[in-house]
Amino acid sequence: MKIVLSAAALLLIISCQTVHENKQDAETETKIENTVPDGYDPEAKLSELGIELSTPSAPVANYVNAVRTGNLIFLAGKGPLKPDGENITGKLGGNLTIEEGYEAARITGINQLSVLKAELGNLNKVKRIVKVLGMVNSTPDFTDQPKVVNGYSDLMVAVFGENGKHARAAVGMGALPSDIAIEVEMIVEVYD
DSSP states (O other), X not given: XXXXXXXXXXXXXXXXXXXXXXXXXXXXXXXXXXXXXXXXXXHHHHHHTTOOOOOXXXXXXXXXXXXXXXXXXXXXXXXXXXXXXXBOBSOBTTTBOHHHHHHHHHHHHHHHXXXXXXXXXXXXXXXXXXXXXXXXXXXXXXXXXXXXXXXXXXXXXXXXXXXXXXXXXXXXXSOOGGGBSEEEEXXXXXXX
């Protein structure tokens, strides 16, 4: 009986030690996952690309530009507001070319990065661009929305590298507010 109790006690000690080690490993792994990797510097990348961020435009209705829950930030839709205060307007497949739409999407991306920087203080806190929803003001027969939204996606990858690759939807809309060419929403994961 003593041998059985001794064996049971030994198994219990080993089991507790293994659980403790696994917990420590999980905590270490979590700390590593929430640490900005060496060489990751989206702020420097923006400078290298010659992109200056602006003060984000205020919401035009009863909403906010961004909501953070846990390590996710949900950005409200933004459009292609140029530095001169004018929006790029019109319809793809109508009075706008794919190239003009691509540039409108890129400008929209810069506007979203301005919101993100205002929210975080520093874009180096961005862990990953998770999801992008691009809504393109299109004529009914225009089907190249993905080529337009590439202007946004390409910018995210240029700034954040592999961390900028994201899930995405690029859809056509019959109309957008103030006839803007594109509106984009984004979900971002951030470091603690």
